[in-house]
Amino acid sequence: MILAKKVRIIPSIEQEQKLWQSVGTARFIYNWTLARQEENYRNGGKFIFDGDLRKELTILKKTEEYKWLSGVSNNVAKQAVKDGCEAFKRFFKGLADKPRFKSRRKSKPSFYNDNIKLKVKPNIVLIEKVGWVKTAEQIPMGVKYSNPRVSFDGKYWYISVGIETEPPVIELTDESIGIDVGVKDLAICSNGMIFKNINKTKKVKKLEKRLRRLQRRVSCKYLKNKEGSKFVKTSNIIKMEKQIKLLYRKLADIRSNHSHQSTNKIVKTKPSRVVMETLNIKGMMKNKHLSKAIAQQGLYEFKRQLQYKCEFNGIEFVEADKWYPSSKTCSECGHVKLKLSLSERTYICEECGCVIDRDYNASINLSRYELVV
Incomplete structure (x- = not known):
């Protein structure tokens, strides 16, 4: 199984400028690819393959206007074209929404580094057209790397590589764990x-x-510095926006860490099977009262982490049918309620009189999912 290893890199000022140059090139080429595909589609043309676009790009680089594209590694541009084409393929297959153009302000700064040209030595790594860059910890040596990417999270630079890892041999118990996720917990x-x-x-x-x-202070400063219909960005606004970005980063790290710790604890109990309900996140987000809480909870990320950790440890991961009435079914007698509102946090069975927490009742039913079906 291929697992990703993400390590912080510590570039010098000159190296950081080159990293930003690669980021800008990757974003520009990705947007150029999307624009070409959209223009071609509007004119009634067929899908342009990435090989044909790369040939166009080679000619484009020779022009005076786009000569600056040759300042970074050729593989950065090649992969950006491939990523743009893959995004369109996924859209046409119905696997994803229509790809959007990457914004300089909002998109995540990242670019590809060729896996063959990636060289690793003790506490340093070679990045194309950047040079040998210090690393905060050692990247595994003497292994085959896949899909190396360099990214910036608003504070630090990172390099992530895929490394083929042998799964551990562990003795599993006969336990089947049902997991009910929600907003309350x-x-x-x-x-x-x-x-x-x-x-x-x-x-x-x-x-x-x-x-x-x-955010309120930044909004007030924008209004105070407004010139006609334009908003002027002062140095104080730039400082505050940087603080906001770092706060968002800190909150994202706290939520991601909590999700990792929770999934690790579940996997470490060594169950033979884990059953989780199928999540319709898109439908759940339509509830305007709960959409923010659902987005912050990161339920899809929790499921993704649990799924790959189960697969790595040889645990069977099962997704119950989304119409399976896990919350409406009594875990004691099997009676199914016709109606159960979201405000009813305690399940009271009309048949056997069982009184149990609604979410715990659902998790017990999910653990028996295979037996019921």
Whole structure:
């Protein structure tokens, strides 16, 4: 199985300028690819393959206007073309939404580095047209790397590489764990484990309060410095926007870390099977009262992490049918309620009189999913 290894790199000032140049080139070529595909599609043409676009790009680089594209590695532009074409292929197959143009302000700064030309030595790594860059920790040596990417998260630069890893041989128990996810708690397991909603903690609430204050201050400064119909970005606004970006980064790291710790704890119980309900995130987000809470909870990311960790450890991962009435079914007698509103947090069975927490009841039913079906 290929697992990603992400390591912080510490470039010098000159190296950082070259990294930004590669980022800008990757974004420009990706947008150029999307523009060419859209223009061709509007004119009734067929899909342009990435090989043909790369030939066009070679001619474009020779012109005086786009001579600056030759300042970075050729592989950065090649991969950006490939990524743009893949995005369109996924859209035509119905696997993803229509690809959007990458914004300089909003898109994640990243670019591809050729895996064959990637060289690793103790605490340094060779990045094309950048040179040998220091690393905060050692990247595994003497292994085959796949899809190396250099990215910037708003504070630090990172390089991530895919490394083929042999899965561990572990003895699994006969336990089947059902997991019910939600907004009140992140996950409730049938074995009694409960993982709380990290967004309700004092630390996260304090950071969100600080974030709201900074956003209000920036908004006021924009209004004060407005010239006609244009908003002027002063040096103070730039400083505040940087603080906002770092706060968003900190909140994202806290949520991601909580999700990783929760999924690790579930996998470490060594169950033979993990059952989770099929999540219709797109449908859930349509609820205007809960959409923000659902987005912050990161339910899809939780499922993704749990799925690959189960696969790596040889645990069977099962997704229950989305119409399976896990919450409406009594875990004691099997009676199914016709109606159960979201406000009813305690399940009371009309047949056997069982009184149980709604989410815990659902997790028990999910653990028995295969037996029911």
